[in-house]
Amino acid sequence: MSGLDEPLLRDLVPAVIGVLVRRGADFASAEDAVQEALIRALQTWPEDPPRDPKAWLVTAAWHKFVDATRAETSRQRRELAVDAEPPAGEVAGADDTLRLYFLCAHPTLPAAAALALTLRAVGGLTTRQIAQACLVPEATMAQRIVRAKRRIEGLPLDQPGDLATVLHVLYLVFNEGYGGDVDLAAEAIRLTRHLVVLTDGEPEVAGLLALMLLHHARRASRTGPGGRLIPLAEQDRSRWDTALIAEGVEILQIALAEDRLGEYQAQAAIAALHADAPQVAETDWVQIVEWYDELLAVTDSPVVRLNRAVAVGEADGPQAGLAALAAVDAEVPRHAAVAAYLHERAGDLELAAKLYAEAARAAASVPEVEHLTREAARVRQLSRS
Numbered sequence: 001m002s003g004l005d006e007p008l009l010r011d012l013v014p015a016v017i018g019v020l021v022r023r024g025a026d027f028a029s030a031e032d033a034v035q036e037a038l039i040r041a042l043q044t045w046p047e048d049p050p051r052d053p054k055a056w057l058v059t060a061a062w063h064k065f066v067d068a069t070r071a072e073t074s075r076q077r078r079e080l081a082v083d084a085e086p087p088a089g090e091v092a093g094a095d096d097t098l099r100l101y102f103l104c105a106h107p108t109l110p111a112a113a114a115l116a117l118t119l120r121a122v123g124g125l126t127t128r129q130i131a132q133a134c135l136v137p138e139a140t141m142a143q144r145i146v147r148a149k150r151r152i153e154g155l156p157l158d159q160p161g162d163l164a165t166v167l168h169v170l171y172l173v174f175n176e177g178y179g180g181d182v183d184l185a186a187e188a189i190r191l192t193r194h195l196v197v198l199t200d201g202e203p204e205v206a207g208l209l210a211l212m213l214l215h216h217a218r219r220a221s222r223t224g225p226g227g228r229l230i231p232l233a234e235q236d237r238s239r240w241d242t243a244l245i246a247e248g249v250e251i252l253q254i255a256l257a258e259d260r261l262g263e264y265q266a267q268a269a270i271a272a273l274h275a276d277a278p279q280v281a282e283t284d285w286v287q288i289v290e291w292y293d294e295l296l297a298v299t300d301s302p303v304v305r306l307n308r309a310v311a312v313g314e315a316d317g318p319q320a321g322l323a324a325l326a327a328v329d330a331e332v333p334r335h336a337a338v339a340a341y342l343h344e345r346a347g348d349l350e351l352a353a354k355l356y357a358e359a360a361r362a363a364a365s366v367p368e369v370e371h372l373t374r375e376a377a378r379v380r381q382l383s384r385s
Contacts, residue, residue, distance in 0.1 A: 007190070009038065009053075010123060010124035010125075011124075011194065012053060012054050013038070013121065013123070014097040014100040015054060016034050016054065016057045016061055017030045017100060017121055019058050020058070020061055020065060023062065027121075027153065028153060029068060029069070030061070030065065032064075032068070033068065035120075035126070036060075036064045037057050037060035037061035037064055038057070038124065041056070041057065041060070097122070098195075100121060100122055101118070101122055101166045101195060102165075102166060103152060104117040104118040104121050104152075104169075105166040105168070106151075106152050106165070107165050108152070109148055109151055109152065111169070113144055113147060114165075115134075115169055115172050116130055116134070116141060116145050117148040117152075118173065118191070119173065119184075119187065123187055123190075123191055125182060127142050127145060129182045130145075133176065133184045133187075134184075163199070163205070166195070167208050167264065170188050170191055170192050170208065171188070171208060171264075173187065173191070174188035174189070174192075174215075185212070186216075189209070189213065189216060192208055192209045203256075203258040203260045203261075203262065204255075204264055204265060206251050206252070206254065207252065207255045207262055207264035207266075207268050208264040208268075209248075210249070210251040210252035210255065210264075210265075210268040211264050211267050211271055213245075213247055213248035214244070214245060214248040214252075214268060214271035214274075216244055217240050217241040217244035217245045217248065217275065218232075218241075218275070220239045220240075220241070221235035221239040221240060222235065223367070228367065228370070228371070229367040229368060231371070237278065240275065245272075245275045249272050249276075252268045252269060255268075256269070261294060263298045263299045266298060269291045269294075270288055270291045270292065273288050273291070283314070286315045288315070289308065289312055289315050295308075296308065302328055302329055302332040305324070305327060305328045306325070306334060306335060309321050309322075309324040309328060309338060309342070310338055310341070312324040313325075313341075318343070318345035318346035319346060321342045325339060333362070333364070336355045337355075337356070337363075337372060340352045340354075340355035340356040340375070340379075343355060344379055349379050349380075350383050352379045353376050353380040354376075356372050356373075356375045356376035357372075359372045360372035360376060
């Protein structure tokens with residue numbers, strides 16, 4: 001979208017889809033029509049920018065929808081929608097963007113499909129951009145989006161949605177990272193900022209935004225040359241984005257003041273405590289353990305208990321951490337890595353090296369495999385010296 005106000009275009013996409021659906025278009029046809037209108041905008045706006053971008057997109061997309069409808073064999077069934085074409089001009093009516101978030105993150109959709117559909121219909125990204133960012137072939141992504149649209153076909157835009165599902169999908173988008181010419185972490189932050197406004201500062205939505213900002217602030221320090229993974233304790237904190245940290249903390253404080261704690265607020269509070277420590281040795285592990293206890297009260301998951309065991313090990317010593325770890329199922333991802341770390345701190349280097357190697361074999365990504373393999377070699381060397 002070079003030469004255009006890309007954020008404006010993307011922000012308009014869900015609202016324009018909502019208008020078309022309200023006028024009688026089905027979701028899939030409306031979304032396709034809006035994508036075609038965006039292509040036309042790319043061709044014409046640089047030379048002839050519209051006075052009212054939203055009205056322009058609505059008119060162009062409606063024309064695309066009408067043209068497509070007339071080409072279908074079901075033209076008679078659509079006749080009323082075609083004949084009732086509203087005149088061009090200002091677009092009035094409610095903003096259906098929030099409902100569109102709910103529809104794209106519908107509970108019946110698999111996570112990958114909901115992620116793709118949200119980026120396409122709410123985020124305004126092209127199929128190529130989504131495919132590149134998610135590191136899959138464009139044809140695969142196109143099929144995924146088509147299947148997702150078919151799955152929610154016929155669901156009304158005003159059907160109540162599940163905010164927790166929407167937030168989960170946005171967090172999935174954030175954790176996809178970046179690839180191609182689209183930064184999905186930045187895109188997730190943009191969409192979540194939008195959702196905060198749409199939900200009038202709902203504390204848990206604000207909590208998710210704060211969590212994203214606090215994690216994103218450390219991004220530059222997370223990897224070294226060749227994509228080498230750098231754990232939190234070894235990161236260069238001078239490279240952390242202090243402006244993002246300050247913004248995340250401020251948003252979190254406002255959310256917590258509402259006294260309606262949710263899991264994203266609790267996770268953001270933990271991230272804020274890490275960000276607040278100038279050096280790793282100054283981390284307030286006791287308070288972090290307390291926040292993990294709050295998080296467990298909201299969502300008692302094995303992953304939370306695993307991370308809490310690490311915090312307990314830092315606050316009260318490795319033996320206490322191992323005792324907390326004993327209550328976590330050994331099949332939970334990263335269990336062996338946490339056990340290796342705690343056993344190393346407890347002085348059992350031989351067992352720690354063995355567990356690091358086991359964790360490397362089970363790791364899901366190449367950088368993590370390489371990091372854990374290096375850790376196994378390092379501890380093995382220490383055990384022999």
